Amino acid sequence: MSTEKSFEDLYRELEETVRKLETGDLPLADSLALFERSTRLAEQCNALLDGAELHVRQLLVRPDSSQEASTFEGWQNG
Numbered sequence: 001m002s003t004e005k006s007f008e009d010l011y012r013e014l015e016e017t018v019r020k021l022e023t024g025d026l027p028l029a030d031s032l033a034l035f036e037r038s039t040r041l042a043e044q045c046n047a048l049l050d051g052a053e054l055h056v057r058q059l060l061v062r063p064d065s066s067q068e069a070s071t072f073e074g075w076q077n078g
Contacts, residue, residue: 007048014041 005013017038021031 005044007045007052010041010044010048014038014045017041 017034020026021034021038026034
């Protein structure tokens with residue numbers, strides 16, 4: 001059983017952390033701790049997104065080793 005959180009769980013936690021920071025009703029130490037936590041959560045989310053992008057790129061490689069799409073964003077514009 002995996003103990004790693006999913007992207008969705010991490011993102012929900014990040015959203016909740018940001019909401020708490022946006023209230024502004026926190027002591028400085030608590031705000032700094034939440035900011036630090038939000039930074040770590042954002043890094044984890046980005047790492048998972050980077051991994052997903054790599055996986056998609058690998059799936060789009062043609063048998064002749066050329067790529068189906070030159071950029072990840074390109075699939076939305078086509």
